[in-house]
Amino acid sequence: MAWTKYQLFLAGLMLTTGSINTLSAKWADMFSAKGCRGDPEHGFSHPFVQAVGMFLGEFSCLAVFYLVLCHDRRRPEPKVNPGQSFNPLLFFPPAMCDMIATSIMYVALNMTSASSFQMLRGAVIVFTGLLSTAFLGRRLVPSQWLGIFIxxxxxxxxxxxxxxxxxxxxxxxxxxxxxxLLIIMAQIIVSVQMVLEEKFVYKHDVHPLRAVGTEGFFGFLVLSLLLIPMYFIHVGDFSNNPRGVLEDALDAFCQIGHQPLIILALLGNTVSIAFFNFAGISVTKEISATTRMVLDSLRTLVIWVVSLALGWEHFQGLQVLGFLVLLLGTGLYNGLHRPLLARIPCCAGLVSEAEESNPGERERLVNDGMLEGGDES
Known part of the structure; x- marks a missing residue:
C-alpha cells in the first residue's frame, strides 16, 4: 500500500529531526570560545547544560499535548484519547534514569564520534531484553536471543x-x-528506565506525548537545580572547563555570548528532540512500529554519512561492518524478519507460535521506543 503525503512527511520529519538531534549536540561540542573572567578560548564542554536543553525539548511535548487536546475537543466528535488520570510522580523514577543516562551520554559524546555514539546506543536492546526477562517475567523467543548475541x-x-x-x-x-564505555553504561540505565515505565506507567493508559512531557518536566526541573551544586564540585581535568568543576553553567552562557552559533546548536538539539518524539509517536500511529524501528536505524546511517561529509571523522571500514551487524541484531530482536518468514508456507507456523508466546510484543516495542532521551536523546 502506497504511503500518503502525510505519512511521507512524518517519516521524513522523524528521520531528519532524529539525525539533527545528535549532530547538533556534537556540533556544539566542537566550538571554542572565550569564557568568563577573561578566561582564554577553550572548547564548549558543558554536557549537563546540553542535557537541560534536551529535557526542555521533551517538556515542550506537554504543551503540544494540551494544544492537540484543546483543538480536538472543538470537533463534533473528539478522536484524541487523553488517557485516565494518574499520579505524575509515577514518572519521577524513570525521569531520573533518563536524566542520569542522558547526562552520561552527553559527556561521552564529547569524547567520541557522533556515529559511534549513535551506533553504541544499540546496546539498549541487550540490557532491556535481559532485564525484561528477569523482572517482568517476559519470555524471549529464539530470534530475540539471537538478535541480542548479534x-x-x-x-x-x-x-x-x-x-x-x-x-x-x-x-x-x-x-x-x-x-x-560511558555510552554502554548509560544504556544499562536506559534499560532500567524502560522496565520501570512498562511496570508502573504504561498500565495507566497515558498518552505518549503527555508521558514524554511529564518526564521532560521532572528532568528539566531536577537537572536545572543540580547545576547549582555542580558549579562548586571540583573534578579537575575531567570537566574540561577553566574552573575544573563538574559543570560551569555561567561559563557556558559566557561562551554563548562570545560565540552565538553555539546557541543555534543548542536550539537545534532542543527543538529537534521535541519534533522527533512527536514524529516518532505519529509514525507508530499512522504507519507502523516496524517502520519507526527502520527509520531509527536509518538515522544512524545519516549521522555517519553527514559526519564524514563534514570532515568530523574519518572513514572506517570496520565501523561499516559493525553498523551492518548491529542492524541485523536490531532487526532480529524487533521481529522485522517475521513478515518475510510469514510468506514462506513452512515457516508461517513458527511466526504464529512466536507471536502467541509474546501476545503484547508489538505494543511493548512501541513502548520501548517511545521516549527519546536516555534512548535519541
Whole structure:
C-alpha cells in the first residue's frame, strides 16, 4: 500500500529531526570560545547544560499535548484519547534514569564520534531484553536471543574500530575508549528506565506525548537545580572547563555570548528532540512500529554519512561492518524478519507460535521506543 503525503512527511520529519538531534549536540561540542573572567578560548564542554536543553525539548511535548487536546475537543466528535488520570510522580523514577543516562551520554559524546555514539546506543536492546526477562517475567523467543548475541558482536566490532583508529581523530585514544564505555553504561540505565515505565506507567493508559512531557518536566526541573551544586564540585581535568568543576553553567552562557552559533546548536538539539518524539509517536500511529524501528536505524546511517561529509571523522571500514551487524541484531530482536518468514508456507507456523508466546510484543516495542532521551536523546 502506497504511503500518503502525510505519512511521507512524518517519516521524513522523524528521520531528519532524529539525525539533527545528535549532530547538533556534537556540533556544539566542537566550538571554542572565550569564557568568563577573561578566561582564554577553550572548547564548549558543558554536557549537563546540553542535557537541560534536551529535557526542555521533551517538556515542550506537554504543551503540544494540551494544544492537540484543546483543538480536538472543538470537533463534533473528539478522536484524541487523553488517557485516565494518574499520579505524575509515577514518572519521577524513570525521569531520573533518563536524566542520569542522558547526562552520561552527553559527556561521552564529547569524547567520541557522533556515529559511534549513535551506533553504541544499540546496546539498549541487550540490557532491556535481559532485564525484561528477569523482572517482568517476559519470555524471549529464539530470534530475540539471537538478535541480542548479534548486537553484542556488532558493539564489539564498533568498539574495536574506535580502538584501532582512535588516534586518527581529534580525540585521544583513552578518551574514545572512555566515551564508548560511558555510552554502554548509560544504556544499562536506559534499560532500567524502560522496565520501570512498562511496570508502573504504561498500565495507566497515558498518552505518549503527555508521558514524554511529564518526564521532560521532572528532568528539566531536577537537572536545572543540580547545576547549582555542580558549579562548586571540583573534578579537575575531567570537566574540561577553566574552573575544573563538574559543570560551569555561567561559563557556558559566557561562551554563548562570545560565540552565538553555539546557541543555534543548542536550539537545534532542543527543538529537534521535541519534533522527533512527536514524529516518532505519529509514525507508530499512522504507519507502523516496524517502520519507526527502520527509520531509527536509518538515522544512524545519516549521522555517519553527514559526519564524514563534514570532515568530523574519518572513514572506517570496520565501523561499516559493525553498523551492518548491529542492524541485523536490531532487526532480529524487533521481529522485522517475521513478515518475510510469514510468506514462506513452512515457516508461517513458527511466526504464529512466536507471536502467541509474546501476545503484547508489538505494543511493548512501541513502548520501548517511545521516549527519546536516555534512548535519541
Amino acid at each position: 548486537t553484542i558482536l556488532g558493539l564489539v566490532i564498533v568498539g574495536l574500530s574506535d580502538f584501532l583508529t582512535g588516534h586518527r581523530d581529534e580525540h585521544k585514544l583513552s578518551e574514545v575508549i572512555t566515551g564508548d
